[in-house]
Amino acid sequence: MRAWHFTEMPYPYYPPDEPSTRINLPNKHFDPKIGAELYNRYFDEHMIADELGLDLMLNEHHQTPSCIDTCAPLSAAILARQTRKARICLLGNPIGHRNDPIRVAEEMAMIDCISRGRLECGFVRGVPYEVYAANTNPTQTGERLWDGVDLVIKAWAATDAPFNYEGRFWHRRSINVWPRPYQTPHPQIWITGSSDKETTKRVAERGWVFANFLLPHERVKVLFDTYRANFIEHGLPGGGGLAYMPLVYTADSASDADKGAEELRWYLTAPRTEPHFRNPPGYMPVAANVASIRQAEKGGAAIARNASLDQLREQGLLVAGTPDAVVRQIKRFYDRVGGFDHLLMMDQAGFMSHERTVRSMTLFAREVYPQIKDLPRTTPLKVASAAAR
Amino acid sequence: MSSNTGLVTIGDAEIEVERRGAGKPLLLLAGEEMLEREAPFVDDLAAGFEVIMPAPPGFGASSRPDWITSPDDIAYIYLSLLDMLNLDEVAVIGCSLGGWIAAELATKDDGRLSRVVLVDPYGIKLGGAADRDITDIWQLSPQKVAALKWRDPEKAKRDTATMTDAQLGMAARNLESFARFCWEPYMHNPKLKHRLGRIGVPTLLVWGDKDGIVTPDYGRGYRALIPGATLTVIPEAGHYPHLERPDAFLTAVGDFLQAPRRGIAAQGDKR
Numbered sequence: 001m002r003a004w005h006f007t008e009m010p011y012p013y014y015p016p017d018e019p020s021t022r023i024n025l026p027n028k029h030f031d032p033k034i035g036a037e038l039y040n041r042y043f044d045e046h047m048i049a050d051e052l053g054l055d056l057m058l059n060e061h062h063q064t065p066s067c068i069d070t071c072a073p074l075s076a077a078i079l080a081r082q083t084r085k086a087r088i089c090l091l092g093n094p095i096g097h098r099n100d101p102i103r104v105a106e107e108m109a110m111i112d113c114i115s116r117g118r119l120e121c122g123f124v125r126g127v128p129y130e131v132y133a134a135n136t137n138p139t140q141t142g143e144r145l146w147d148g149v150d151l152v153i154k155a156w157a158a159t160d161a162p163f164n165y166e167g168r169f170w171h172r173r174s175i176n177v178w179p180r181p182y183q184t185p186h187p188q189i190w191i192t193g194s195s196d197k198e199t200t201k202r203v204a205e206r207g208w209v210f211a212n213f214l215l216p217h218e219r220v221k222v223l224f225d226t227y228r229a230n231f232i233e234h235g236l237p238g239g240g241g242l243a244y245m246p247l248v249y250t251a252d253s254a255s256d257a258d259k260g261a262e263e264l265r266w267y268l269t270a271p272r273t274e275p276h277f278r279n280p281p282g283y284m285p286v287a288a289n290v291a292s293i294r295q296a297e298k299g300g301a302a303i304a305r306n307a308s309l310d311q312l313r314e315q316g317l318l319v320a321g322t323p324d325a326v327v328r329q330i331k332r333f334y335d336r337v338g339g340f341d342h343l344l345m346m347d348q349a350g351f352m353s354h355e356r357t358v359r360s361m362t363l364f365a366r367e368v369y370p371q372i373k374d375l376p377r378t379t380p381l382k383v384a385s386a387a388a389r
Numbered sequence: 390m391s392s393n394t395g396l397v398t399i400g401d402a403e404i405e406v407e408r409r410g411a412g413k414p415l416l417l418l419a420g421e422e423m424l425e426r427e428a429p430f431v432d433d434l435a436a437g438f439e440v441i442m443p444a445p446p447g448f449g450a451s452s453r454p455d456w457i458t459s460p461d462d463i464a465y466i467y468l469s470l471l472d473m474l475n476l477d478e479v480a481v482i483g484c485s486l487g488g489w490i491a492a493e494l495a496t497k498d499d500g501r502l503s504r505v506v507l508v509d510p511y512g513i514k515l516g517g518a519a520d521r522d523i524t525d526i527w528q529l530s531p532q533k534v535a536a537l538k539w540r541d542p543e544k545a546k547r548d549t550a551t552m553t554d555a556q557l558g559m560a561a562r563n564l565e566s567f568a569r570f571c572w573e574p575y576m577h578n579p580k581l582k583h584r585l586g587r588i589g590v591p592t593l594l595v596w597g598d599k600d601g602i603v604t605p606d607y608g609r610g611y612r613a614l615i616p617g618a619t620l621t622v623i624p625e626a627g628h629y630p631h632l633e634r635p636d637a638f639l640t641a642v643g644d645f646l647q648a649p650r651r652g653i654a655a656q657g658d659k660r
Contacts, residue, residue: 132527135573137568137569138572139568139569168455275530276528276529280527280568281527281564281565281568282564282565282569286558286562286565287558289561290557290558290561293557297549297550
C-alpha cells in the first residue's frame with residue numbers, strides 16, 4: 001500500500017453566502033496576496049510530505065475557489081524539481097479538454113525527466129462542470145479522453161520516426177516528441193471512474209491504475225471487482241492496481257479527530273454548483289438521466305453533504321481518528337472492497353491550517369503508514385466468481 | 390387524418406419520417422424539442438398539404454452517425470431525402486433548430502423548393518465576438534430558459550410522472566443531440582450568413598415578439614440577408630409562435646404559401 005498526500009489547494013476566503021462557487025463566482029473575490037501565500041504554503045506541505053516518505057498527488061479544476069491548482073502540470077514541474085523521493089501522481093490531465101494532446105505528451109515527458117522518473121501520469125474525463133470552463137462538447141468527453149490518451153501513448157512510442165495523425169478530434173503533422181519520457185516505455189497511466197463499468201474494464205485491459213474518489217464502499221467494491229475480473233481475463237502479469245481517495249485526518253486525540261474531520265468536510269459541503277452545471281446535456285448517458293428524473297420524483301437521494309461524520313466513516317468517505325483508529329478504518333475499508341493498492345489522502349481542505357495539516361500528515365507517516373504499508377497488493381479475481389456478483 | 394411513420398435509410402443514417410395528409414408536399418422541420426409532432430396546427434396544415442416530418446439524426450427514432458456534427462450536415466441528409474422521395478415544388482417550414490436546418494438546406498440547393506418559412510430560427514451570428522446574439526441556454530436553469538422561451542412558461546412544464554421511461558429517454562436524447570450539434574460554434578454556422586444570399590425562393594420569417602432566446606431584432610437581421618424575404622412578427626408569442634399562437638401563425642403562413650409567386654422571381658431567379 002502506498003499513501004499519497006493530496007490537497008485541491010482551496011481558496012476558502014470568499015463570502016460564504018455566495019449561491020454558486022463553480023464556473024461563475026466572480027474572481028474579484030480572489031485576493032492575489034492571499035493566493036500567493038496559499039500556493040507557497042501548499043507546495044511547502046508537499047515538500048514536507050516528501051520528507052515524511054509520502055507520495056504526492058495533484059489534480060486541477062477551473063473557475064472555482066475550491067481548487068486553485070488550475071494547471072497541474074505546472075505544479076508537478078515545481079515538485080519534480082523541489083522534492084527528491086516522492087512519486088508525483090498527476091491525476092490527472094483532462095486530456096479531452098486540452099486542445100493539443102501532443103503538448104500534454106511533451107509536458108509529461110519533461111516532468112518525468114526533471115523528476116528522474118517519478119511521474120505517475122493520470123488522465124481524467126473531468127467532472128461535468130469542467131465542460132463550461134473548457135467549452136468542450138459535453139456529448140464527447142469520453143470519446144475525447146480515450147482518443148487523447150491513445151494519441152499521447154502513440155506519440156511516446158514513436159521513437160524511430162515522426163508520424164502524421166489525422167483523427168476525429170485532432171490533426172497533427174510530423175509528431176516527434178522531444179524529450180521522451182524518462183521511464184520506458186512511459187510512466188504508469190492512471191484513469192479515474194465513478195460508475196461506468198466499461199471504463200473500468202478498459203483500464204484493467206490495458207494494465208493501468210484505476211482510481212476513484214469519495215464513494216461508498218459498496219460502490220467501490222463493484223468497480224474494483226470489475227477491474228480485478230478483467231485484469232486476469234486479459235492475462236496481465238503485473239502493473240496496474242487500484243486507488244481510492246477518502247478524506248483522511250490523523251489526530252492526537254479522539255476529540256481532535258472529529259474537529260479535523262469537520263474541517264475536511266468543508267470539501268463536501270462548501271462548494272456550490274448550480275444544477276445545470278452539474279448535468280450538462282450528454283455528459284451522463286440517457287438511461288442515467290432517466291434514472292435521475294425518477295429518483296427526483298421520489299424526493300431525491302441522501303447526498304454526502306448531508307451525512308454525519310459517523311455515516312461518512314461507515315461508508316468509507318472519511319478516515320479520521322487517532323493513529324490506531326485510522327489503521328482500523330483503513331483495514332476495514334480494504335477488507336470491504338477486496339483490497340486496493342493506493343490510498344489517496346485528501347488530508348487538507350477548506351480552512352485547515354498549515355500546522356494542523358502537517359501534524360496530521362506527520363502522525364500518519366510515523367504511526368499509521370508502517371502498519372498498512374505491507375498490506376498485500378490487490379490480486380486479480382477469478383472471472384467466474386466476479387461475474388456471479 | 391391519414392398518417393404513416395417509418396424509417397428511411399439515407400447513406401449510413403436511419404431517418405424517421407412521418408407523412409401526414411394529402412396534397413402538395415410540405416416539409417416540416419421540427420424544433421429541437423420535437424413538440425411539433427403532437428401539435429394540433431400540423432393537422433391544419435395536413436388538411437391542405439402532404440406534411441413530411443423527418444426527425445433529425447439523433448432525434449426521435451433516427452440514428453446518429455458520428456460524422457454528423459452540425460445542422461449543415463443534417464441539411465444534406467434532408468436534400469437526399471427530397472431526392473429519394475422525388476419531391477418537387479416543396480414548401481418548407483422550419484422551426485427553431487429546424488429553421489436553421491431549413492436555411493442551410495435552401496442555401497445549398499433550392500431546386501426542389503417552392504417557398505421557405507423560417508420560424509424563430511437560429512443559425513447566424515450578427516454581433517461581435519463578445520456580443521450575445523443568442524441567449525446561452527446552457528448556462529441557465531431550465532426554469533429560466535422556459536421563461537425566455539415561452540410567453541406563458543406554464544406551457545413548458547412536463548409532468549414526468551405521467552411519461553414512460555421511453556418518452557423521458559427520447560427527450561433526454563433529443564437534448565443531448567441538440568447540444569452535440571450546436572455546442573460550438575454556439576447555435577450558429579459562421580458561414581451561413583455569407584450563404585443566405587443564395588436562397589432564390591420566396592422566404593418568410595415568422596417571429597414571436599416575446600422571444601427571449603433570439604429576439605425579433607435578430608430576426609430583422611436574418612431577413613436582411615435573404616433576398617426579398619419578409620418578416621411577420623406575431624404578438625404575445627415567444628420562441629414558438631406556431632405553438633403559442635397557432636391561429637395567427639396559420640394565417641401568416643397560409644397567406645404566404647398561397648400568394649402568387651412574384652417579387653423574388655422578378656428580381657431574377659438564380660437557378
